[in-house]
Amino acid sequence: MPLIDDEGNLFGVVNVIDALAVCLVLAVLVAGIAVVGVLGDGTGTSGPEAETEDDDASQQATRYATIDLGTQPDYVADAIEEGDQAAVATDGHNLTITDVHVSPTNGGDGHVVVRAEIDGEYPPATADETAFRFNNGSVRIDSAVTIDTTDYERQGTVQRLEDEGPTLRTERTTVQLEANVSATTADAIEAGDEFRFAGRTVATVTDVATTELENTSRETAELEVDLVTVTRAGTQTFGDRSVETGSHIPIRTDRYDLTGEVVRRGPSVPIDESE
Helix, strand or coil: CCCECCCCEECCCEEHHHHHHHHHHHHHHHHHHHHHHHHCCCCCCCHHHHHHHHHCCCEEEEEEEEEEEEEECHHHHHHCCCCCECCCCCCCCEEEEEEEEEEECCCCCEEEEEEEEEEEEECCCCCCCCCEEECCEEECCCCEEEEECCCCEEEEEEEEEECCCCCCCEEEEEEEEEEEEEHHHHHHCCCCCEEEECCEEEEEEEEEEEEECCCCCEEEEEEEEEEEEEEECCEEEECCEECCCCCEEEEECCCCEEEEEEEEEEEEEECCCCC
16 A cells, blocks of 8 residues: 555545644653743743742841940930831841840940841852841841931841840849949839830839948948849840949949949849840
């Protein structure tokens, strides 16, 4: 039997033109399957070429940092508030202050520690740099971060960098203070007295006892005080000093101003802001 008969049928069964059309359709289908296999589902997330593109892309991320701004004048300490946002030049990057801790120094200024929510990015997997980046700078423990707002610009040191947690880890630390004061000051000290600084209560007198000193008009005041402290470098601190035996802690109210020496320190209890 001839391959193609007089009527143009292949093997006398199938028309040659029909057969060619079927072959063309099959070829198109096979080519389509091959393209899908190479390109994946069209999202750029499949296949070796897509993996290479992901490796070359930065990864957006949000981190929470505890930043020590150091000792600041009282007018600057007053200006730093929750919700302050820094001016940032890099698209997609943001810094918002979510918590503030201010405590007084012996010189009358305030020591400021803030918690900040930072929107930044991690470098591509193929990059040499691996640290979290914000506004063209690396953010890691002990690195410097500049907070530039409409009201102030200050540089601080990163103490903690974590995946979550908008609030600072403040604690209530009980100390026994001893100070030699005038009789007038001794009479003015009462349990319940609050030391407020930068609009916040930073210390509360919970108990007091006074003793007259011989051959002088002054008295020894023994105060039990709850201090609002924050951990810096692994140590509970109040203002610019660690809270430990021998430290000198200022206590100021609208009726008196004194500095007492820590003669005993009790336990520190985490403060629950929801209470």
